[in-house]
Amino acid sequence: MARYILGRLLGLVFILFAVSLITFLLMRSVPGDPFASGERELPQKTQEARERKYGLDKPLWEQYVRYMGNALQGDFGVPFQSPTETVSGLIARTWPATIKIGIPTILVSFVLGSLLGFVAALRQNSWLDYAVTFAATLGLVVPNFVIAIWLILLFSARFDWLPPGGWGEPEHYVLPVIAYSLAPTALVARYTRASILDVLRADYVRTARAKGLGERRVLLGHVVRNAMIPFVTVLLPEVPNILTGSIFIESTFRIPGLGRFFVNSTFSRDYPMILALVLLVAALWGITYLLTDLLYTVLDPRIRLTGGALR
Amino acid sequence: MSAVDEGAVLDPRAGARDALAAAAERRASAVPRSNTYYATRRFFRQKLAVFGLVLTLFLVVVGVGAPLLAPTDYKQNNLMEANQFPSGEHWFGTDTIGHDYLSRVMYGVRTSLWVAFAAVAVSCLIGIPLGLVAGLKGGRTDFVVMRIVEIMTAFPGLLFAIFLVSLFRAGFNIPVGFGQRIPIANVWLIVFVIGVTSWVGICRLTRAQILSLREREYVTAARSLGVSDTGIALRHLLPNAIAPLIVAVTLSIPLAIFAEAGLSFLGIGINEPTPSLGKMVAADSGSTLRVYWHLGFFPTLAIALAMLGFTFVGDGLRDALDPRQN
């Protein structure tokens, strides 16, 4: 097991480097001058001086090596878009807001989603089942930023029950979490329903029933445990995304989180920031997937880990 | 992972779809070739699936037939009739520069469906061959392909999409020099970007299928008879792996529609004057919808119908093609 984990971590390091290199090459081939914001063209010499000032005049390979060298020591540079702080400082400042929206989103999706799925499965083909299935599909059919806009129109502009956006008070969480968790909730519900139905039909459950075990014990013993599978299958892969925020949700609800930087950094050609964010996502991804696979072995003993360094 | 990777970014649910593919892979469940007749029967027994099929066909008819069915051409406008609410003359009202909005929505369906189909085709063109090769050759080839897949998965797909769009938005730069740029039609660029960021799921699924099939007796038999690898792949493996792929592709189409909407939300979608559903639902802010509700409502309805249709059809196909469900 330890060897397996070590192998996976080594693989992760490889992935991080590959991803950083690809990002670096891609972002530097994208046309657009990071400092071209003005109305008038800068004098040629000023242009060159800017490149010198930000180290962009060096050969590309040198810039990359230098950046990664510093990054290994924890220094991700200074963001072009906010030169009065560091990249690490900026991420440390904005990430908490994103996480504060992300964790309730994950909780709501999981709890509500599996509850609905569970109920629907136990009452298969009843009106309740249809209602849940239909609602769960509705949660999937409209992009979350569209949902966000309609939520604001309804609950803020029309009824004035909730603030249309902002940050700091508990009521600021309500609409973003609804908009953000609708789709994952729907997914978890769908998968829970399917997986419970699967289990109910499975031989070992039939056997358990046949042996005369009470319905309740059958459910608790086998079924609930299997309800965890959708969580691992559906929700865990979402965790890196949810925890790094959504530009769509954050910009619509004015949450001062990390989400908008993914897009803004590319639009403003903020090279140090882009690289740091990509590394962050890749690392989170790697860790999440390692966790997912470990959890599988716990939940489903039929799955065995095989030794390869990488999956 | 990822059925459709850009989704992993453009939309939270994409990752989950990936999970579907992943789960299929983990179970390494062999889906034996279903008798088409029984599969069809199973499909049509499901009311939701039939409903989805009707919806999908309806939208396809609207999209394909837009030039014949729409009241006006999508480019035709009358500035003096801008911002009108739905009426007998303009059933869906008019937009900010006086296009007949019903026509715009119909052409929007056309563009969005076209983009989605083309993008999924691109991802199949990349994903299926890679998955086949990886599954068939195994060893070093498999290792390399899987590393590429992992890198693609770990890469924030939204960033990747923005990079690609920005990279080619000003036209394709001829590497030889001269500073000349070949303009790329903007719609093709969007298709390409969505396709290139979403092939990973298809690739993994193909590989998983091949892995589970390659040790079957008939494959071993064919091999012992001296059939080449390519022959085996095309004649025996691919046809047997096709069922789950069809499901995955069906479920990828709505995700591609969302991806296009996401790009539009960020202002890097399809150029005017070509209408697309994604652009229409994404472009207008809340205050616009407060005043001109029809500008948001009709395209949102259309996109929701498309999503419902494809999702139900996809679910139905999965149930019909996967006998374990029955």
Next chain:
Amino acid sequence: MSNRSEPRHEEYDEETIKRMGLLGFRLKRRALLGGAAGAAGLVAAARFGTTPTLAAPRRAASGILARAIAQELPADAAPADQQIYRAPADVTNTRVIDFYESVYERGGAIADLFSDPLVRLNKNFEIVPGAATEWSSSEDALTWTFRLDPNLMWSDGNPVTAADYVATFRYAADPAHAWDFTWFFQGEIKNWTEVVDGEVPVEELGVTAPDDHTLVFETVVPVPYLPTKLLYSLPLSKAALETTGPLYNTNPETAVSAGPFILTEWARDEQIVYTKNPDYKGTLQVPINEVRVKLAAQTSYFTLYENDEIDYMVDPSPAELKIMQDDPELAKQIHPGLEDFRTFYLFFDTKTAPFDDLKVRQAFSHAIDRDAIASSILGPAGFPAYSWLAPGFPASNAEGLKDIQAFDPDLAKSLMAEAGFENGEGFPKQEMWLRNENPLNQTVANAVAAMLTEHLGIEVEVSNKDTDLFTEALNAKPTQIPFGYVSYGMDFLDPINMLSVWFDGGRHAWGNAEFDAKTKEAGSFTGSPEERIAMFQEAERILVEDVPGVFVYHKTQIQLIKPWVTGEALEPDAQGLSYLHWPAYSTTSLNPAGLYISNEAPEGRS
């Protein structure tokens, strides 16, 4: 053009005036477009420029500029602790709050509160004293001397001296600093270009301080308009520059101010708080005690405004404007103003086919129905443009140039045919580049594209690019943008500023030696102001006739201001318009001088 000394707009067309009337604000015929607007400012500027005598101290041009002595709040004012003024700034565009770090990304220019520039514009676009009490130029108009107000103090106790200004200009020109505004003084201040290019040490810059309260500018050519340019002369504290470094004003602990406010909080991505500087000794009268800048995306300004979280915003979207207009009470909060005389226009790469053909460009210029755009899309947010300089701007000749690019679809068609593109056949498909435009301008661009398709039979796509991509492609030599839609607004109130945009080798791929020569000659002309104007007008005629740009509309900035924001700054200007003027009070330089919060304001604003 004629030798008219003042742009006269009495005969400005009835249709336009009516449309301006749509604005729903009190607007007399002469008012908005009225000759008074920029003409007054122009004449003032020109006079200062051409009169090499000591100008009399021009203190107290208006109440706002009266020295702030014992400020008693007016009777209808809210209590002192409610004298909070809240305005939004674009969060993505707030890199810094410092003019000398980035002029274009300083988030609503809010750092401009920390010291006084040498001069200011008042709300009638007249140049009035700021930190300088008087100024004069030498006989040859190559040397300018400014006398500084000796009473000004930094909040750290040091006096404001000419040495602060010298240090600031040196820092601005320092090649290692690579400021994004170095173009501004290029070819004007002595040695500026050389210092920026790193050929001459900063110490040799032509900005010197013979004594503590005298500042001397030497110029390379006569620059009669130098004072108007010195709106941009906010000094940094020399002491703070040396001890803390150039970004001392981004941290409340190191902030030093000689202006009306001082930084007390910068919660990044959320808000910036400025508190009144009790030691302020300058000319502005500032009843406001605290300025809160709410950082948000521009798309959410209106929500903030409706929610009473901000007191002021600009550029509502068409739908937002409609929400305001449809309610008689809210409609009173709409204040349109001239802002920076911004003109939106189409531009071409005139060095490459098909736009190297004048006939094609002329055809484009005749295919655009500006009146329809104004009435159906812009409403009060702008009015038709047929020339470059907006009415009210010095040397504007809107009326005289009106017919050159007039809407005439038949003429447009025949010009296309003459150019070999009958009904648009054979004309390559065009992509119209936009520079990260807002919804209003995307709509205008879409309408323009539709008109080109309708009247010329050509295909036009509209593509809204991000600013970095657009700017790099625009500035590339040769340019990478064949066809686009963009705008320009003044940096300072002199025709040379707007016209120099079109110099050969400059912003656009167009060159006309005669235009360049005439404009440059007029620029450093020190004779009579009337003659100077006439020279500029000749140059503008060349510009309009050669169609490197198709002028679409002149912007009117829509400001939404809560009813409890009141005061002298919002009293009607000479044209009867009530709005917060550029640059002293607008977003470009958010400065709440001359404003106070009345007792109508809801309690507990924060």
